Amino acid sequence: SSKVTARYYTAQAAFYSDDESADIDWDNLGFHLMQTDFMYVTKSSEDGTFRQGQLNRYGNIQLSPSAGVLNYGQGLFEGIKAYRREDGRIFLFRPHQNAIRMQFGAERMCMASPTTDQFVDAVKQTALANKRWIPPPGKGSLYIRPLLIGSGPILGLAPAPEYTFLVYACPVGNYFKQGTAPLNLYVEEDVHRASRGGAGGVKSITNYAPVLKAMKNAKEKGYSDVLYLDAVNKKYIEEVSSCNIFLVKGNVVSTPIAKGTILEGVTRKSIMEIALDLGYKVEERSIEADELITADEVFCTGTAVGVAPVGSITYKGQRIEYKISSDLTCKQFYSRLVGIQRGVIADERDWIVEI
Ligand code: COI
DSSP states (O other): OOHHHHHHHHHHTTTOOTTOOOOSOGGGOOSOOOOOSEEEEEEBOTTSOBOOOEEEESOOOOOOTTBHHHHHOOEEEOOEEEEEOTTSOEEEEOHHHHHHHHHHHHHHTTOOOOOHHHHHHHHHHHHHHTGGGSOOTTSOEEEEEEEEEEOSBOSSSSOOSOEEEEEEEEEEOOSSTTTTSOEEEEEESSOOSOOTTSSTTTTBGGGTGGGHHHHHHHHHTTOSEEEEEOTTTSOBEEEETTBEEEEEETTEEEEEOOSSSSOOOHHHHHHHHHHHHTTOEEEEEOOBGGGGGGOSEEEEEETTTEEEEEEEEEETTEEEEOOOOTTOHHHHHHHHHHHHHHTSSOOTTOOEEEO
């Protein structure tokens, strides 16, 4: 019916009928790459605006060996989920927030960026073109990954002369291998994720490879993930490799304040609003790792991760355990979030975008 839908049909009709479902095991999705049918691609023009993009079959892309992204890490990514409801309708969660965050990141990394409309349109087209990969309700979601990369060739250190905006998608379930079991976090004291004035506050690809080693070491020791400390004082908690963190103490919900070293997650922001709605006091502030021991509850948030309760945190050799029960505060927050996404709780803030 919409223009987007019409365009999607011309691209997709040759391959799949509208109601054909992908032949995969929807009960055991996890968070693993699976090739889907189409990806959206567009490139910047000389004036820094992006051309009208198109859906191509999912596949490898060609890049110059001297592309800015390959040599100097000029790249940003995003993560957005599309959900299927019982009645078959498809919804995105707050895609405009991701569009704005990409523009903010592009400004920091000296890159051209798509407009909000171009971004959201590309995400919609990608979701619709890969509709048969959107899991049935309750089984997971379609994780949509927009990428903005310096694709133009450059030798000396400078912004790339051309940018590629690409969107692909993959069906996903639980992010962590252990499913929905509480996370066991390890507080890393030597490796830092970000520093003031750096790029920790934007979703730069350069924020992620530097944590792999600490993450791998922690996983080898049986931890789910790593919690990083601030690089200056080495005592304030910042974030986990792939998600934000919250503490609950009584009716106060706290999360580390974002001063350029923390990625301002869309789920983080949404959970803060939900907590306020449910009568909690919400604070963004500096939180010392020493405070972890006094929390009633700790949980992580992220698009990929969702809302994940933390069962233990190991800091300076001491393992802090948190009580896990069915009436955890974070579970209340998560059911409200999921309720809004599934359409059973009123979406008063227009977080949900039907496609
Ligand atoms: C997301 O939650 O969408 C992310 O981008 C985190 C990523 C490391 C999987």
